[in-house]
Amino acid sequence: MHKLQKLLLIGACVATFASHATTTYPTRPVTVVVPYSPGGTTDIMARIASQALMESTGQSFVVENKGGASGTIAMGFVANAQPDGYTLLSNEMTQTIVPSLFPSLTFDPIKDLDGVSIYAEAPYVLTVSSKLPVNTLQELVDYAKANPGKVNFASGGVGSGPHMAGELLKSVAGIDMTHVPYKGSGPALNDLLSGQVDVLITAAPTAAPYVDSGRLKVLAVAHDKRVSTLPKVPTAAEAGFPEFRVANWFGFAVPKGTPSAVSQTLFADLKQALDKQSFRDKLIAAGAEPVTMTPEQTKQFIENEAQRWGALIKKANIVNN
Known part of the structure; x- marks a missing residue:
């Protein structure tokens, strides 16, 4: 019985330590990997959001650009990173297109990456x-x-x-x-x-x-909502073509296996930023509309988009040359 009590005590200590480690995340700089070169929309969005996360957490979120191969270099790098929340992918719609264009990738852009949140769309x-x-x-x-x-x-x-x-x-x-x-x-x-x-x-x-x-x-x-920068332009839905809906979106993803508590913490920090008008104004000025998606909603959205684009690629017989 004494031995059992000792094991239970050790287990409780480990659980307490793990919980503390999660609640204090992040405790060191976080790398945000962008799949394109500096200056593009995805890069701009990543830097705006990274600055907001730095203000929320007090830790550095360092943007690192890894362009090439339709974004798959960056996706693969993050998919193979340590699943501890310290390597994030600045993801966007290409993540849902490349699985059908590059079926021989050494990783799965959908299954090997877990969405944290989508915070803006254009x-x-x-x-x-x-x-x-x-x-x-x-x-x-x-x-x-x-x-x-x-x-x-x-x-x-x-x-x-x-x-x-x-x-x-x-x-x-x-x-x-x-x-x-x-x-x-x-x-x-x-x-x-x-x-x-x-x-x-x-x-x-x-x-x-x-x-x-x-x-x-x-x-x-190409949406069901008008955009702030072109308020007089009607939507495709208003024009009678509701299925013509295309928007680039911007979010964060982590390697598969990252503790869900880490993703929830990151989402909470992003949500805190989205509640501030100053952050929303920066997104709008960069040409995007603020949105809020939880990790669960993000996962479902990405899976649905991958299926939608995959079906279209097959129907149109699009082949990557």
């Missing part, structure tokens, strides 16, 4: 060249049906968000458009502005600066 907008004789989403659909195969849409490359958005529009509207992939969103936008391509579906901040000058037209927001 709905895509449907933009067209000022030379295209359409002014609404319905007019574009009618024009494309009257001119099958003649309308083209640009993207930053095969499997990119704008590519997926274009394929989604083709699917839900029953139209035929020709995909023109570029090596990045910049060249795609330049050719849209010059009229070399007809359509580009991209994040609202990319298009907003060119609307007032008339260099391009924004026909719809």
Whole structure:
């Protein structure tokens, strides 16, 4: 009996220590891995959120950029990191696209990463060249049906968000458009502005600066809510195409096996930041809309999005070359 009591006492001490370790997390700097080079939207969002987490916790959240291979280098790095909450992935919609584009990865971008929270999203907008004789989403659909195969849409490359958005529009509207992939969103936008391509579906901040000058037209927001930066632009749902819904989203993920208490702590700190108008204003200024998702909601959302994009990739027979 004495031996049993001793074991129980040791067990209680270990449990108390583990609980204390979790409640005091983080006790040292946390690395936030961004899947792209500095300066892009995902990088900007990661730095805004990391600063907020630093203010909430008193610990440093250090952004580290690991670009390349459609974000899979960073995803794999975090998936294989120690599951202790000190290596985070700044994740976004690409995480839900690459599993179907890269089926031979040495890790599973969905199963080997646990979502912590999604704190912002940037709905895509449907933009067209000022030379295209359409002014609404319905007019574009009618024009494309009257001119099958003649309308083209640009993207930053095969499997990119704008590519997926274009394929989604083709699917839900029953139209035929020709995909023109570029090596990045910049060249795609330049050719849209010059009229070399007809359509580009991209994040609202990319298009907003060119609307007032008339260099391009924004026909719809690919969402069920209007965006703050383009309040007069109707949503796809308002235009009669509710299934045309594309938004890049921004959150954090940790390696599979990270204690749930750590994820809950990180979520609580993010929630505390989202309750502050100053943090929300920074997100809006960067072109995103603040949202709040718990770890459980984030997990379900990511799984649903992976299934949605996977089905579209299969239907459109998209192959990564």
